[in-house]
Amino acid sequence: MSEPSRFDDLDPEETREWLESIDSVIKAQGAGRAHFLLERLIDFTRRSGAYLPFKPNTAYVNTISPGQEQEYPGDRSIERRIEAFIRWNAMAMVVHTNRQSSEYGGHIASYASSATMYEVGFNHFWRAPSEKHPGDMVYIQGHVAPGIYARAYLEGRLSEENLRYFRQEVASPEKGLSSYPHPWLMPDFWQFPTVSMGLGPMMAIYQARFQRYLENRGIVPETDRKVWAFLGDGEMDEPESMGAITMPVREKLDNLVFVINCNLQRLDGPVRGNGKIIQELEAAFLGAGWNVVKVIWGSRWDPLLAKDTKGLLRRVMEECVDGEYQNFKAKGGAYTRENFFGKYPELKEMVANMSDDDIWRLNRGGHDYKKVWNAYNAAVNHKGAPTVILCKTVKGFMMGKWGESQNITHQQKKLDDEALKEFRKRVHINIPDEQLAKSPFQRLPEDSEEMKYLRERRERLGGPLPQRRSNAPSLTIPPLETFDSLLQSSGDREFSTTMAFVRILQMLVKDKNIGKNVVPIVPDEARTFGMEGMFRQVGIYSSAGQLYTPQDADQLMFYKEDKKGQILEEGINEGGALASFIAAGTAYANNNVNMIPFYIYYSMFGFQRVGDFIWAAGDSQARGFLLGGTSGRTTLAGEGLQHQDGHSHLAASTIPNCVAYDPTYAYELAVIIQDGMRRMFADQEDVFYYLSVMNENYAHPAMPKGAEAGILKGMYLLQAGGKGKVRVNLMGSGTILREVLKAAEILEKDYGVPADVFSATSFSEARREALDVERTNMLHPDAPQAVPYLRQVFGDRTGPFIAATDNMRIVADQIRQWVPGRFVVLGTDGYGRSDSRAQLRRHFEVDAPHIVVASLRALADEGKLDMATVKAAIKKFNIDPDKPNPVTQ
Ligand SMILES: Cc1ncc(C[n+]2csc(CCOP(=O)(O)OP(=O)(O)O)c2C)c(N)n1
Numbered sequence: 001m002s003e004p005s006r007f008d009d010l011d012p013e014e015t016r017e018w019l020e021s022i023d024s025v026i027k028a029q030g031a032g033r034a035h036f037l038l039e040r041l042i043d044f045t046r047r048s049g050a051y052l053p054f055k056p057n058t059a060y061v062n063t064i065s066p067g068q069e070q071e072y073p074g075d076r077s078i079e080r081r082i083e084a085f086i087r088w089n090a091m092a093m094v095v096h097t098n099r100q101s102s103e104y105g106g107h108i109a110s111y112a113s114s115a116t117m118y119e120v121g122f123n124h125f126w127r128a129p130s131e132k133h134p135g136d137m138v139y140i141q142g143h144v145a146p147g148i149y150a151r152a153y154l155e156g157r158l159s160e161e162n163l164r165y166f167r168q169e170v171a172s173p174e175k176g177l178s179s180y181p182h183p184w185l186m187p188d189f190w191q192f193p194t195v196s197m198g199l200g201p202m203m204a205i206y207q208a209r210f211q212r213y214l215e216n217r218g219i220v221p222e223t224d225r226k227v228w229a230f231l232g233d234g235e236m237d238e239p240e241s242m243g244a245i246t247m248p249v250r251e252k253l254d255n256l257v258f259v260i261n262c263n264l265q266r267l268d269g270p271v272r273g274n275g276k277i278i279q280e281l282e283a284a285f286l287g288a289g290w291n292v293v294k295v296i297w298g299s300r301w302d303p304l305l306a307k308d309t310k311g312l313l314r315r316v317m318e319e320c321v322d323g324e325y326q327n328f329k330a331k332g333g334a335y336t337r338e339n340f341f342g343k344y345p346e347l348k349e350m351v352a353n354m355s356d357d358d359i360w361r362l363n364r365g366g367h368d369y370k371k372v373w374n375a376y377n378a379a380v381n382h383k384g385a386p387t388v389i390l391c392k393t394v395k396g397f398m399m400g401k402w403g404e405s406q407n408i409t410h411q412q413k414k415l416d417d418e419a420l421k422e423f424r425k426r427v428h429i430n431i432p433d434e435q436l437a438k439s440p441f442q443r444l445p446e447d448s449e450e451m452k453y454l455r456e457r458r459e460r461l462g463g464p465l466p467q468r469r470s471n472a473p474s475l476t477i478p479p480l481e482t483f484d485s486l487l488q489s490s491g492d493r494e495f496s497t498t499m500a501f502v503r504i505l506q507m508l509v510k511d512k513n514i515g516k517n518v519v520p521i522v523p524d525e526a527r528t529f530g531m532e533g534m535f536r537q538v539g540i541y542s543s544a545g546q547l548y549t550p551q552d553a554d555q556l557m558f559y560k561e562d563k564k565g566q567i568l569e570e571g572i573n574e575g576g577a578l579a580s581f582i583a584a585g586t587a588y589a590n591n592n593v594n595m596i597p598f599y600i601y602y603s604m605f606g607f608q609r610v611g612d613f614i615w616a617a618g619d620s621q622a623r624g625f626l627l628g629g630t631s632g633r634t635t636l637a638g639e640g641l642q643h644q645d646g647h648s649h650l651a652a653s654t655i656p657n658c659v660a661y662d663p664t665y666a667y668e669l670a671v672i673i674q675d676g677m678r679r680m681f682a683d684q685e686d687v688f689y690y691l692s693v694m695n696e697n698y699a700h701p702a703m704p705k706g707a708e709a710g711i712l713k714g715m716y717l718l719q720a721g722g723k724g725k726v727r728v729n730l731m732g733s734g735t736i737l738r739e740v741l742k743a744a745e746i747l748e749k750d751y752g753v754p755a756d757v758f759s760a761t762s763f764s765e766a767r768r769e770a771l772d773v774e775r776t777n778m779l780h781p782d783a784p785q786a787v788p789y790l791r792q793v794f795g796d797r798t799g800p801f802i803a804a805t806d807n808m809r810i811v812a813d814q815i816r817q818w819v820p821g822r823f824v825v826l827g828t829d830g831y832g833r834s835d836s837r838a839q840l841r842r843h844f845e846v847d848a849p850h851i852v853v854a855s856l857r858a859l860a861d862e863g864k865l866d867m868a869t870v871k872a873a874i875k876k877f878n879i880d881p882d883k884p885n886p887v888t889q
């Protein structure tokens with residue numbers, strides 16, 4: 001059955017009667033009663049067998065009608081002038097930069113479309129952190145950075161030099177401004193990295209939820225602070241953007257406001273040329289349960305809409321697609337008269353007394369202070385659900401034919417004299433012709449009413465924004481002895497490093513100083529990692545508490561949900577869990593308190609699945625521990641190809657401030673976690689950790705005396721071989737270190753080849769140190785030349801060296817240039833598969849026999865042993881020399 005159009009009315013008289021009835025109900029009993037009756041009518045009709053398709057859309061007009069609008073509380077003419085100066089300077093900094101070289105890039109059109117949306121926020125809504133208030137958190141759209149810098153310039157926070165060094169951070173580390181919001185590069189300014197499209201929306205959602213978590217747990221006082229996220233309409237196509245929109249409804253996050261700049265264009269062209277992005281987004285957000293506020297039409301449309309008694313204007317508004325709306329702004333008033341109003345003679349008549357310019361000036365909602373203010377005001381006062389504001393704007397607004405609604409506008413970085421003249425005209429700034437070509441930056445006189453207004457507004461809201469703070473107090477980290485039980489030999493008791501980690505976590509949550517700061521995060525894998533004991537111990541965070549008796553209430557370790565619960569159980573949602581990790585890991589900057597996130601997940605679903613979030617965590621200077629659980633391509637046995645990770649350490653090494661370890665023993669893990677906490681939460685270093693933990697059970701030895709430093713540096717001598725001239729040096733990490741130890745035993749016993757065995761806790765940390773030392777040496781040829789740690793730890797040993805791990809070979813290969821001799825690396829290159837650990841280690845050629853054969857062969861290559869011994873060993877260990885290479889299998 002086709003849907004009847006809401007504009008084709010078979011019986012207007014009957015319709016009028018129904019409307020009058022509802023109107024009288026609204027007047028007499030209120031909108032609530034009217035809503036109830038309508039719902040009952042719909043329900044009744046459905047139950048009578050009619051097919052009523054669900055239509056989660058309202059008409060293509062503003063949600064807030066003119067009659068409901070409040071007066072604008074600001075001085076529009078002053079604000080317009082301030083905005084004009086910001087617009088000019090934002091454009092000028094991009095033009096300047098590109099005049100030096102088009103290498104630098106930059107964007108004008110995105111901010112040009114959203115200036116008013118930011119100005120209304122800056123002048124009326126967004127509080128800065130101060131003694132009185134923790135401040136609102138604004139996720140600014142990445143590409144509008146020039147506009148934000150231009151405002152900071154007017155305020156005197158940035159200098160003209162700063163603007164001149166836009167995108168030149170190397171040329172001037174002090175003055176350079178980063179292209180986009182990067183806390184890493186501008187740690188006092190930017191709070192939230194947003195430019196990788198789609199990450200901002202999710203990070204904002206989880207930030208808003210984390211605020212409630214901190215409040216409910218009594219870690220920060222309850223406040224009315226809000227999280228605002230500014231997003232592009234094109235950006236909403238990223239799966240992450242809408243991927244988490246049901247959570248804030250479930251969590252009743254009325255501290256969250258999305259503002260989507262619907263300028264109808266993305267980079268290449270229209271977002272929905274053949275449809276209407278605002279209606280599409282409205283339906284999705286309404287369906288999810290958000291408070292949706294559409295700001296489509298500016299005030300100049302109000303009189304026309306008031307005259308639209310027959311609904312023809314609304315009909316055309318609804319029937320036009322975005323591709324056409326783009327044309328109306330790109331092609332001018334005459335075009336709009338013909339192709340928009342021209343659809344009905346009555347409409348054409350309606351605008352007959354308007355000039356083409358008047359028609360072209362019919363403004364869009366997102367460029368109208370009053371409309372935007374009313375939408376923001378509705379958002380901050382809405383209770384019980386998040387709000388999304390859909391603002392319709394013009395991409396490249398005020399750029400004239402050089403950018404306004406043009407498909408090329410996103411890439412427009414250079415404006416010629418004619419274009420600058422047009423821009424000058426549009427912003428009404430008096431710049432003499434002879435100066436125009438230089439597009440000079442414009443300041444407002446310090447004693448002007450605009451400057452007074454600008455300052456007064458921000459002072460009233462607590463100071464300038466954006467600003468990032470990081471003066472949270474350090475935490476008192478427990479000493480290593482706290483984990484003494486893990487530093488001792490476990491005797492016959494066998495357990496995995498994952499279990500060792502859970503023990504450490506359990507000890508930490510009990511710590512009197514930092515127990516409450518610990519934030520365990522899991523994506524529906526707590527049982528996988530043996531953490532279910534913690535459900536009861538510290539509770540699972542739930543804003544609703546627990547409204548039911550858990551199925552396992554009679555068990556010791558029942559599923560306890562609690563408003564004060566400490567565990568963030570994110571469900572099967574690695575992206576969301578990472579966003580929680582970032583919120584917790586940056587609490588020192590956003591909540592003035594150091595929180596200690598431990599996010600444990602299947603190692604395969606970390607760097608590989610949500611690597612860009614981890615990159616953003618690095619940019620954000622998040623602190624905390626990522627734990628790649630059940631790691632290792634041959635250790636996770638049965639799970640097979642999709643689960644068996646042997647490359648997360650490679651990916652981890654790509655993130656400069658991510659410190660990664662692949663420990664074997666409980667004591668190594670304890671040393672690493674204790675020192676990591678010291679670095680991040682006592683010394684407040686801006687690093688975060690990636691630790692792989694495994695699920696193979698084995699006994700753990702006591703920590704060798706004095707091993708701490710080597711564990712942290714990434715390599716230490718675990719076991720010295722006996723006496724003997726023909727010898728090898730072995731190294732390994734994770735569970736494969738145990739294969740290495742077995743190999744050492746075989747080599748010594750069966751072949752009389754003693755082996756020194758090193759535990760390689762981190763090839764990447766060892767490499768970083770060595771590279772750093774060499775770089776310093778290279779640049780200081782006259783200074784005493786330092787010796788990389790790896791050279792020190794290997795001392796005067798000569799080859800061969802054999803390394804084996806449960807990772808791709810390239811992980812161990814990272815240290816090749818500092819290994820003083822022949823270096824043979826074994827690893828798990830290739831797709832994983834299901835089988836037992838023994839079978840898998842044989843398949844990937846990292847079991848003890850392969851390590852023995854590799855060692856013998858290396859000795860033979862050095863002439864220290866004959867090839868016959870190698871051949872015999874291959875035979876003895878039943879290794880099929882013609883077995884296909886696992887890489888290609
Ligand atoms: C993940 C990701 N993919 C692609 C880009 C490149 N990119 C930058 S801006 C842009 C278009 C943005 O369009 P929209 O979200 O509508 O923002 P507008 O500039 O129109 O406000 C694209 C594709 C990016 N920054 N991030």
Ligand SMILES: [Mg+2]
Binds near residue numbers: 266
């Ligand atoms: Mg857009």
